[in-house]
Amino acid sequence: MKQQIGYMALVVADYDEAIAFYTQKLHFTLLEDTVQSPTKRWVRIAPPGSPESGLLLAKAANEEQKSRIGNQTGGRVFLFLYTDDFWRDYQDMTDKGIHFIRPPKEEYYGTVAVFEDLYGNLWDLIQSK
Incomplete structure (x- = not known):
């Protein structure tokens, strides 16, 4: 049997500011940014040399999720x-x-x-x- 963790969801306040922070300050690679609806995107980032695991940036959609940011x-x-x-x-x-x-x-x-x-x-x- 082989298993691995692919991505972890990271709750963020804004997609674009999170992308900018992780790509510009930590040198992460933006692997995917796909619009799924007017309010939801599928945004995957990963550190250099780590394409099989990384973070899924998930914009908080309600007050409960917003309370978890950070x-x-x-x-x-x-x-x-x-x-x-x-x-x-x-x-x-x-x-x-x-x-x-x-x-x-x-x-x-x-x-x-x-x-x-x-x-x-x-x-x-x-x-x-």
Whole structure:
């Protein structure tokens, strides 16, 4: 048996601002942007080198969903962005105004720092040992 997680839905306030943030500041690739209705689009993005998994940007459609924007996990780190060069990406992200809420730290598993996306979701930037 073989299984894999393809995409995770990330609730956003606006498709275009989310696309701009992830593609311009994190270098994600916009894989698909298909209009499904006047209010819904199928928007898939992925980090460089990761075409089989990524995020499905899902615009909040009601007040319940809007209340989850930026806090889909109750304040815990939500997503983990692995890199092959921590310091390159950390410097690039800080130069682009990404807010790191926990500074870089050496852990037994690698180098890690916690940053916020444009909505406040927490991410780990990690380079494994």
